[in-house]
Amino acid sequence: MCSREASSRKRASGAPTSGIIESDILRVSLLKSSGEYENRLGKSAVAGRFAGIVRRVLLSENFVLYLSVLYFVVLYLFMPYIASPGNLTNISSDMWPLFALVLGQMFVLILGGIDLSQTSIMALTSVIGAMLMTTELNPALFEKSPLWGILLSSGGSPISGTALAVPLGIAAMLVVGMLVGLLNGLAVAKFRMPAFMVTLVSMMFFSGLAIYLTKSENIMYLPKSYTMIGSGQIGLIPYSFFVVLVLAVAAHVVLRHTVLGRWFFAIGKSLRTSMVSGVPTDRVIIIGYILSGFFAAVASVLYSARLAGGRPTLGRNLLLDVIGAAVIGGISLFGGKGKVLWALFGVLFFILLSNSLNMLDVPFYAEPVIKGAVILLAALLDVTRTRFLAREALA
Amino acid sequence: MSHVRWTCAALAVGALVLACASCSRRGEERDQTTICFGFQDLETEFWVAAHKAITETLRSKGIRVIERNANQDANKQLEQIRAAVARGVDGIIIIPQDGESAVTIVAEANKAGVPIGVFNRPPANDSNPAIVIVADNEKISEDTVAYMAEAAKKLARKVTPLILVGDLGDSNAVARRKGFMNVLERNPDLFNPLIEVPTKWDAATAQANLEAALQRNPNVDFVFTSSDFMYPQVRAVLEPLGKWKKIGEPGHVILGGVDGDVRAAQWMKDGYVDATGVQDLFYEADALLTALLNAIEAGEKTPKKWMDDPGFALTQANMGERAMDMWGFKLLAEQGAAE
Numbered sequence: 001m002c003s004r005e006a007s008s009r010k011r012a013s014g015a016p017t018s019g020i021i022e023s024d025i026l027r028v029s030l031l032k033s034s035g036e037y038e039n040r041l042g043k044s045a046v047a048g049r050f051a052g053i054v055r056r057v058l059l060s061e062n063f064v065l066y067l068s069v070l071y072f073v074v075l076y077l078f079m080p081y082i083a084s085p086g087n088l089t090n091i092s093s094d095m096w097p098l099f100a101l102v103l104g105q106m107f108v109l110i111l112g113g114i115d116l117s118q119t120s121i122m123a124l125t126s127v128i129g130a131m132l133m134t135t136e137l138n139p140a141l142f143e144k145s146p147l148w149g150i151l152l153s154s155g156g157s158p159i160s161g162t163a164l165a166v167p168l169g170i171a172a173m174l175v176v177g178m179l180v181g182l183l184n185g186l187a188v189a190k191f192r193m194p195a196f197m198v199t200l201v202s203m204m205f206f207s208g209l210a211i212y213l214t215k216s217e218n219i220m221y222l223p224k225s226y227t228m229i230g231s232g233q234i235g236l237i238p239y240s241f242f243v244v245l246v247l248a249v250a251a252h253v254v255l256r257h258t259v260l261g262r263w264f265f266a267i268g269k270s271l272r273t274s275m276v277s278g279v280p281t282d283r284v285i286i287i288g289y290i291l292s293g294f295f296a297a298v299a300s301v302l303y304s305a306r307l308a309g310g311r312p313t314l315g316r317n318l319l320l321d322v323i324g325a326a327v328i329g330g331i332s333l334f335g336g337k338g339k340v341l342w343a344l345f346g347v348l349f350f351i352l353l354s355n356s357l358n359m360l361d362v363p364f365y366a367e368p369v370i371k372g373a374v375i376l377l378a379a380l381l382d383v384t385r386t387r388f389l390a391r392e393a394l395a
Numbered sequence: 396m397s398h399v400r401w402t403c404a405a406l407a408v409g410a411l412v413l414a415c416a417s418c419s420r421r422g423e424e425r426d427q428t429t430i431c432f433g434f435q436d437l438e439t440e441f442w443v444a445a446h447k448a449i450t451e452t453l454r455s456k457g458i459r460v461i462e463r464n465a466n467q468d469a470n471k472q473l474e475q476i477r478a479a480v481a482r483g484v485d486g487i488i489i490i491p492q493d494g495e496s497a498v499t500i501v502a503e504a505n506k507a508g509v510p511i512g513v514f515n516r517p518p519a520n521d522s523n524p525a526i527v528i529v530a531d532n533e534k535i536s537e538d539t540v541a542y543m544a545e546a547a548k549k550l551a552r553k554v555t556p557l558i559l560v561g562d563l564g565d566s567n568a569v570a571r572r573k574g575f576m577n578v579l580e581r582n583p584d585l586f587n588p589l590i591e592v593p594t595k596w597d598a599a600t601a602q603a604n605l606e607a608a609l610q611r612n613p614n615v616d617f618v619f620t621s622s623d624f625m626y627p628q629v630r631a632v633l634e635p636l637g638k639w640k641k642i643g644e645p646g647h648v649i650l651g652g653v654d655g656d657v658r659a660a661q662w663m664k665d666g667y668v669d670a671t672g673v674q675d676l677f678y679e680a681d682a683l684l685t686a687l688l689n690a691i692e693a694g695e696k697t698p699k700k701w702m703d704d705p706g707f708a709l710t711q712a713n714m715g716e717r718a719m720d721m722w723g724f725k726l727l728a729e730q731g732a733a734e
Contacts, residue, residue, distance in 0.1 A: 086507075094474050216562075216569065218495035220519060243689035302471055309495045317468040358478035364464040 104295025112335025130310020230305025268335030338354020536574025
């Protein structure tokens with residue numbers, strides 16, 4: 001509206017635009033005489049409407065969801081078995097553990113940080129939880145563990161086989177995850193160390209610790225009530241969905257409806273301004289990393305339950321998936337931007353992509369190339385959309 | 396705006412191309428037996444040769460093969476096998492990341508009624524039925540190191556042993572280390588304190604750590620690599636130190652490994668390597684495929700069969716008679732014939 005007014009004002013002011021107006025009038029009268037004017041007017045209106053829809057879709061914050069739906073529909077046309085109940089169950093059960101991880105990563109990304117240690121938190125917490133819950137340990141494999149004879153024996157831990165094993169095991173996993181997050185947060189907030197370096201070192205240290213505690217052995221014989229968390233389902237909906245749903249709603253409420261959430265975004269946009277404005281930046285950063293550790297531990301519960309074992313190498317290759325899904329969803333690597341729904345859409349698209357690559361006849365060596373290309377395209381798209389949105393906001 | 400359009404267009408076109416490529420092949424596959432071959436990675440010559448043997452044999456029988464690489468991720472392999480089951484494959488062959496994940500994956504296949512074969516890395520327990528072929532890594536390593544120890548005894552002095560340890564998250568690496576340790580424990584008077592070099596099954600890590608270990612302990616004269624694929628790194632470190640010597644030459648480092656690949660064959664022939672543990676790759680591949688295809692033909696949904704590959708240690712002493720039992724020597728001969 002403003003631009004129209006400006007142009008009419010310019011026209012009213014005379015000379016510079018009068019030549020253009022005359023040539024426009026001449027062109028229109030020529031078109032009218034040839035009968036093409038109405039035709040073109042109609043076409044341009046349709047094109048304009050289409051461009052408007054495309055523009056709305058592209059700039060919509062649900063763009064990745066639309067893309068996922070489009071991708072699924074296109075695939076369905078050519079391979080209907082992608083919508084088979086078995087495969088829908090696969091997609092559903094693959095999504096929720098990754099979503100838990102991405103939710104945790106989202107908090108630190110919004111702060112303008114990054115948590116590379118999430119996968120090692122998964123590894124460490126999975127072996128600690130499994131040690132507490134397992135009902136059988138082979139002495140030949142575990143007697144060299146530093147915990148053998150102290151916490152571990154051939155029958156597992158002192159609480160193995162009791163009703164407390166699963167709740168205490170899970171609680172221990174969550175607490176350890178948060179403690180690692182606390183260490184990361186302290187190093188980043190109090191010592192002003194770069195998050196990348198801190199969490200990289202954490203990743204190395206805690207994955208090494210997980211291997212040391214177990215002497216690199218996987219721990220099996222976990223209680224059925226625990227493994228069911230990862231493999232059980234109601235209809236097509238896995239139990240893990242309900243776990244992550246509760247956490248996702250809580251994360252959404254914290255981010256959107258609390259002062260703490262606003263502080264997260266403020267720090268991500270400008271740490272200096274937040275400090276000047278009285279935001280307790282250190283505390284918020286520490287909370288961010290604790291949350292990341294907590295969600296990594298939740299993901300560890302879900303992944304180790306579905307694999308029916310504690311593994312010192314759990315999640316070793318998941319980091320690309322976590323960062324990829326977050327970026328695809330539109331969570332900015334530069335901080336200050338992110339939503340739970342975006343994380344969900346990113347995970348949905350990423351899992352759909354992975355699942356379809358598993359279902360299609362894509363050569364195995366091309367799979368990482370395609371995944372990498374899609375993440376790059378998503379990042380590119382995100383940059384372009386952000387630029388357009390900023391330009392629109394200025395206009 | 397044009398950037399956004401182009402990006403979306405590229406995405407959509409990419410999706411369509413993938414889907415169409417799949418569609419065009421779906422027609423062909425309906426009448427064909429389809430087998431999903433999921434492997435944990437192709438990081439060594441052994442796995443590459445196994446992959447080639449399995450896929451080529453299956454394709455030569457007119458069987459459609461869907462290959463899936465899990466990149467050493469047990470969870471990813473589980474997802475890949477679930478997707479293959481949803482797609483309706485007739486059979487599954489896996490090289491699992493480890494024995495524990497094999498149990499879970501076999502259970503998935505059993506639940507879906509799809510026969511499954513496990514190559515070279517056995518499930519950690521036999522709670523779920525599968526066709527399994529496996530080499531005795533501990534014994535093969537032990538026999539190899541025992542021969543190396545005999546060679547060391549001839550020096551009439553203590554030797555300083557070093558082992559390049561694989562990724563201890565892998566049961567084969569654990570078993571090979573155990574075989575090595577058994578010999579050391581049996582001969583306490585022969586060996587100085589052991590030096591263990593972690594490699595994570597990664598050549599660059601192996602070379603860097605071996606270099607550092609030899610700087611601290613230049614007297615190392617007994618080296619065992621948990622996989623033959625790390626021989627080039629051993630040579631790259633020993634050669635500048637003047638320790639890359641043939642058997643019988645002064646300063647020779649007693650050298651051995653496991654797998655039996657082409658490089659081990661060449662360097663045994665050239666007289667640098669004393670012994671190498673051999674897994675009979677071709678036998679393993681053939682035995683597994685035969686059992687699985689028979690099960691598919693018989694309509695068995697959860698076949699159970701355990702097959703052992705005893706393997707053997709190829710040494711400088713028995714090389715004359717047994718060299719051609721090693722897959723690396725066979726491939727070396729083929730390469731020589733091709734040249």
